[in-house]
Amino acid sequence: MKIISSLLSLIFLFVFIPQAYSQSNVEVNTSCGIVQGNYDQKSDLSIFLGVPYAKPPVDELRWKAPQNLDPWKGVKKTKQFGPSAVQENVFGDMVYRSNGKSEDCLYLNIWTPDVDPDKKMAVLVYFYGGGFVAGDGSEPRYDGASLAQKGIITVTVNYRLNIFGFLAHPELTEESAYNASGNYGLLDQNAAIKWVYENITHFGGDPERISIGGESAGSISVSMQMASPLSKDMLAGAIGESGAAINPALPPVRLEEAEKIGEDFVMQTGYTFQELRNLPTDSIFKIYNQSGRFGFPAVIDDYFLPKSLPEIFSNKEQAQVPLLVGWNSAEMIAEAFLQDNNMTKAKYTARMKETFPDKWKQAIELYPVKTNGDVRLAATDMASDRFISYSTWKWADLHANHSDQPVYRYFFKRIKPSPDDNPVDTSVGAPHASEIEYFLGNLNGADNANLSEDDFSISENIQRYLVNFVKTGNPNGNELLKWPSIKSSEDKTPVLLMDTVFKVEDSEIEARYHFLDTHYQNDK
Template sequence: MTASAQQKDSFPVQAKIEHGVIEGLYDTRSGLQLYLGIPFAKPPIGDLRWKAPQPLEPWKDVLKTKAFGPRPVQAVVFGDMNSRSNGVSEDCLYLNVWTPAKRNTSGLPVLVYFFGGGFVAGDGSEPRYDGASMAKKGIVVVTVNYRLNIFGFFAHPELSKESPYKASGNYGLLDQHASLVWVQKNIAAFGGDSKKVTIAGESAGSIAVSAQMASPLSRNLISGAIGESGAGINPTLAPVPLIEAEKIGSEFAKNAGYPTLAQLRALSTREIYEIYNESKRFGFPSVIDGYFYPKTIPEIFKAKEQAQVPLLLGWNSAEIPGGAFMQGLPYSEENYIKKVKEVYPNHADEVLKLYPHGSPREIEVSATALASDRFIAYSTWKWFDLHRKNSSQPVYRYLYSKLRPPLVDQNKVPGLAGGTVDKQDAPKMPEPVGAPHACEIEYCMGNLDLVKEYAWTKDDYAVSETMQNYFANFIIRGNPNGDNLPNWPAAEPNDASPPVMILDVISKAVDAKDDARYLFLDKAYKNN
């Protein structure tokens, strides 16, 4: 729903926050207050391009916060992400608040949700992240914009030299950190409790949650964490050493014909956008900068230096198609064995036992599992394993398994990370063998009705209600269990087959049966 659609049932409402008074909307239909497009740092433009977010100046007049701020500069990377934001701009550091608070309400739990999109795309206004449904459960919901791609993760020796902490990159992660500082200082104005802040996200947003949990800057600002498919652990967008990131940035700048920082800062948004897109790069890596990231995530967790908070996390049953592993080859035994031997020349027999190959269907299921594990499931498992072994806090694990319903428009096919693309523009995809990447977001946030592309069924609404209630319970009290929900046990530190909540039409906790796959990949990726 756009702000203009909401205004017909709304009256203006004001809140006093650290830098001045803002004016949002009190929606009489939902009983919620909405404050959209609240600035939380100075616009990162001009000399502030590629700098850590800077504190805002106070404003004198009432600031209108009734429409989503601009989204971070990005190309259309993943189908159609259905942004509701007001344009695209480097001036993108805005957040949105939905609150059920009445005039005397205080102490409400808070959810801060970071969007996904590979750190190259996405924004906090997408309908699937809308906070209204979760706010109706008694939670103050915040969605946050952060810088992306070259604007959010570019490192360069000259940038490191000018920085007070002598490093560069990680601007998108530092934006998220700045939003958490903003929440600490301001959330009471919306009825929220700064001591009850759960951070959540999917894909890059989940990687961001693992990063904020690990960072000494953010770890004391949160009381809980939810990760949906992704952690910043090799091979999934793990941070690289600063010297490596600076080398990537220097070479990029030199190849573009603008080797110095002064030349780069003098370029327009359009010029940087086009230079970056022409390079065909998929973003820039995050950085072990000695500031946001002192070490790798596994090193931080093994030292028990992460946020010691309850963690709920999981992944989907078919994150990406098996074709990503088969690289276009048909699912025959010969092709599958050949690919496994290419990728794991010294361990092919072990891999073929863990991901078996008795029939074309079994090969497809195994190739899908192997592709998904290598893409994002293993890194999420590793995060799970590190926290349960290096924290006394409860850790809850799920496997989201509900297949998507058909699309309303039969001329479209699902996009990789949300939205849809025209059928004739997309390669023919096989029938899914499980739940694909990103498909659970609108279920857990209670937003099926805002995502118009799918022909949702009664079963979809039932799964959404279950998943959203688990998430809401966890945000409210650090434990997903509650009335009329199947019991979800926490994982013990050394349980070889820990409980996994299968989220489907009938949800139930089962003992993990595939963790041998992750133990093998742990050795292969040298994270153990």
Template structure:
């Protein structure tokens, strides 16, 4: 999985520079250039907020995982000698069009998708710059580093070197099968998409100094599946020494999103192969990528869930166990979730939010523990039902896993943990559907554009001055955390690290009025932890 060491000698570099100066109108003479381990790159320039930047897009960090490399750990990229244009995003990884809010700038879709993108300030750095590596969300089945909401230019304008990474998805990234385990020297199977992320981090470590970045100051970040990835990368023996900080937006690889046992993942893979009448891994590798993709359509029956597992290579145990042992990356952590990760109809199955309907729903979800659930998520009035059922839906979806990550790392990580509650709803759409109203809370993924400074990249919403204030605050926190491992700086509301206070723990509410508050939800989170230890997630 390690990429080949740097091999650019002074004589080769001279050839590269000559080629850049004489290659004609296809490459501007003032275009930025850099030589990485694979070969020379030519990027492009941009200006954001008055800051001159250099952008290098579509950089291959591993070989194309096609043919015999399908379902293999990422392999070293083949080198090149001629200057390679890095001015457009590479292809996105194979995926179905499952999410309507995803907008791609990629060059189509392909199995050949292991590319990353780098944005860096153009001015020479007085010191090596901190690095942000961001992993997209999409449930491990969709997403791409080219999405405008993840664009790295705004963060680069704050003095960071910013990187987005493509990684394999769905059946291509997470198929596990006995035949694949037999091929592996470690008898590992699954998690190829997470192994891609490790390969990208190694590429960043080995090459980022050439873009002005400091390989000793890499902060990893992501939202949803990207956040889940960050929690896993903190615990993997392959990656926990590569990072200096971590940011998680909604999600961790901890119950109710814990990794599958390898045997369960292999059983899913074997059933998938049987469905396709593939009697061997070679037969499965011979199938067209599009046919494999269509066979994973969630509308198909049976439906297959390809997700992270304890594969024996990337993960040797569940992340919750690693955190409990204190063997994770001992780095500062900033994380949180949103006020409307779920919504009350998911609990009530679209029945009216009456106390009676709510109690019946809790009976169905929690059985003989329903009364305990009702005490922790009370519902004596319709308004209280809406609030509590929304909180419960969000917890069972993703907020509980985030809370447990926070609690585990603050107890065993030996580094500050900064916990947030994002509560600012997006504004109205420019062109709402008839009868459509703005969200009442901060929905899942609704913070991304604010955190990365990319409101203007989303033309769907009618952003207001208040939205821009919230974005400046949240982006300011994120950028400062990447710089220092602490989000606090002059001009931002003070944000204390998590500590016990007034019967709860400190937590930063990020909204139009950003402030420090107290999270008193430990009892309900303990209830869910204990319930989920012996039951499946009742919403799945």
């Protein structure tokens, strides 16, 4: 019996104890107090989840700029994701690991290889997409572990959304110290960048090497943080995946217009503004949902944003930092342009005439079709450009022509295999947001048996480019294919094509974007 007891003790020591201690406490002192995260032996990372970066924007702080945290006593445990911003999953593809939903949502998450202040590692602060109405930093596709394991600190940030993050109103402007309203979600992002700038040294980071990145609304956010006088001096680089705050992709509006939108919204609720602001969270959100509004616009408020992005970049007033930017090959479906599934030349021509009544022939030359079989691809290109590709192009073009910093442009073409239980026809190209898991290293073979070695190899190469860029401002190195930067006033624009085989080719579609530049009057 003693022999059996001894064997059981050894089994416990060698099997059960390592599992029990796969995570251990790690503590870091921040400007407001000590936070305790987990050191994860499996990933060899220290992970801090749900770290507060500003006071909860609740009660009297609802619809106000984020406020600095008060110091706390003792140790604050940061081992689970904080609440997501109040929202509905309007896109259907978002999976959260957050601790519920709340207006109390100003938390960030940190994955770091080492908490030694002497390490001075480069940092990537990443903003989620979701049209400024949905999204959360806890989404598995935004998990920061894979990039952090390659030698940088990765941070994801929650920020206010929809009515709670972007409502402007004359009464809010009047009571504001900076004489403006709206942009609360963007000011949250700025507060998070500031918190990282002031505290990341304690997590092993270098405050002088903070790059920001994001996809869709997150990319649009990056373009505005680059343009904002509040953020630009804290940035060392910027990464944009499909989106910039340039017409027609969620451009900011003048304060007077934003206030009028907010004033009309409140009037239609039947409440006075003061009555509305005193309602419980759920009541306000229910009223917002019933209104049918899809969020509220960002604001040119002479505080966070003094001008439109084309004006700021043309005046060289943006962050003068390297930019890595691009979009996917099928950002929007053909039906969005055709307004139905009639894939015929006749329908395509009719829509071109409606959209560009004075220049429809030129438009068809730039997006040509010879047979009915060409319509889907041409209409996809047009829908994608009008949705988000053109505005992203304009951002890259503005920075290349009004900065001495390099711009690296990519075109993501990989069509992600669909799971067997969810077949999707994506044969035309890579749809919007499909690059996220490749960029952040979060492809999950367990969820999709159809992923191949090619998919993981593509992801690995992209991550190597990104980590090089965050570390140095240049994505090249590590025996990767040379990725040339765009030079201003060049006749040819080199683009890195991301697919099974990576290639660099000169873009042959620049004329499309110059055409849309004139159409949207962003060339003035």
